[in-house]
Amino acid sequence: MIRILGAGVMGLVIASELAARGHPVELVDPEPAPGPHGCSWWAGGMLAPHCERESAEEPVERHGLAAIDWWDRHAGGVQRNGTLVLTLNRDRGELARFARRSTGHRTVDGDQIAALELDLAGRFAAGLFYEAEAHLDPRAALSALRDRLVAQGVAFHRTPPEAAPETLIDARGLAARDRLADLRGVRGEMLVLRCPDVTLSRPVRLLHPRIPLYIVPRGDGVFMLGATMIESDRRGIVTARSLLELLSAAYALHPAFGEAEVLETGADARPAFPDNLPRLRRRGATIFANGLYRHGFLLSPAVAAMAADHLETGITPEFMDEVSR
Known part of the structure; x- marks a missing residue:
């Protein structure tokens, strides 16, 4: 046994x-x-x-x-819709850096972004699409x-x-x-929102020099937001700073997230070697x-x-x- x-x-x-x-x-x-x-x-x-x-x-x-x-x-339950990586116009350098350091992507323009995610139409001029990924x-x-x-x-x-x-x-x-x-422990913080005014079919990463965001659709207008990696073994605590930055990044992705219902916050420490x-x-x-x-x-x-x-x-x-x- x-x-x-x-x-x-x-x-x-x-x-x-x-x-x-x-x-x-x-x-x-x-x-x-x-x-x-x-x-x-x-x-x-x-x-x-x-x-x-x-x-x-x-x-x-x-x-x-x-x-x-x-x-x-x-x-089961794997959705093979790829990953969309975006950035605000002021942070376009982050998109180029991300492209250089990763593989398996193709560049998409504003029209192609809209074809992938209609609710993001007109909001972003360029992005990267990783078609082989899933969630x-x-x-x-x-x-x-x-x-x-x-x-x-x-x-x-x-x-x-x-x-x-x-x-x-x-x-x-x-x-x-x-x-x-x-x-050692590396803390990650997350929150779950309900925003029926936004529909996404795949994870979206919004690049930012300080606090990059990822948002993952859970269905029925529910989304999981995460980003943080903090060198700490402190569990169960979401800091005010992290919460503010996550919500600000979500709002930058789509203003409708400003009216979202916060369903849950959570944090835990991931185990990691050096x-x-x-x-x-x-x-x-x-x-x-x-x-x-x-x-x-x-x-x-x-x-x-x-x-x-x-x-x-x-x-x-x-x-x-x-x-x-």
């Missing part, structure tokens, strides 16, 4: 990968189901490996491309993974069973700092899987596949440290 500690995005994805390969697994988490206690609950759900390449290492793009199909197979609802995806595992007979426990497992996989996120000294790439570390019968940073939905399928490959063959995959510490 393989026991997994933590039923956030990492734990659920590893369990799904192992179960699909025929391995007996069980999960241990003090919470009964995905919810606001986990940082993946607050994710944007953008499967945007090309856009992420602008500020991330090459493996994020390479493994992130395969993640789109993985989520479609295992959870999903993180909360629905996490719940779908859990429901599918339960249907397959995988047991979920609130506390560890007495019987020792053959292998233990620690996927507790930031809680694993008690065993991983170089793990280079912002994930790690697998083995100490005896325990494998630590952690450090997804802001790429939980993009990189968890790759980390899960590497963990499964290691268990099956003993190989040292790309994200596994050669020497455990």
Whole structure:
């Protein structure tokens, strides 16, 4: 039996990968189901490996491309409408910089932007369209993974069973700092708005030198807004400054957001290693899987596949440290 500690995005994805390969697994988490206690609950759900390449290492793009199909197979709900990147005229230099540092895009003019998103017609003169990207609802995806595992007979426990497992996989996120000294927290803040006067069919990123915004449609006039990356392990607190900047950026995207209803605010700390790439570390019968940073939905399928490959063959995959510490 393989026991997994933590039923956030990492734990659920590893369990799904192992179960699909025929391995007996069980999960241990003090919470009964995905919810606001986990940082993946607050994710944007953008499967945007090309856009992420602008500020991330090459493996994020390479493994992130395969993640789109993985989520479609295992959870469903993936919308393959691409990503639209825009900027205000005064910040056109940001658009050129973003284009230089990323791949998989084509330049679009004002008419093409209007064809993609009618409600943005006449508001932006130029942008970048990343056609191969996708998005999903993180909360629905996490719940779908859990429901599918339960249907397959995988047991979920609130506390560890007495019987020792053959292998233990620690996927507790930031809680694993008690065993991983170089793990740090990076706080992300978000809010959810209802704005029935705006319709978007894909994530939109509005570039800004100080506070870039991403906005992800959830359907029925509901949108998730996020942007912040703050070096802090403080959880659950959305600062007034972040809230003001997020709302100001949303208003700049479309003035109708000024009349939007604020449904929810939230924040959590993402677990990250110094280079912002994930790690697998083995100490005896325990494998630590952690450090997804802001790429939980993009990189968890790759980390899960590497963990499964290691268990099956003993190989040292790309994200596994050669020497455990």
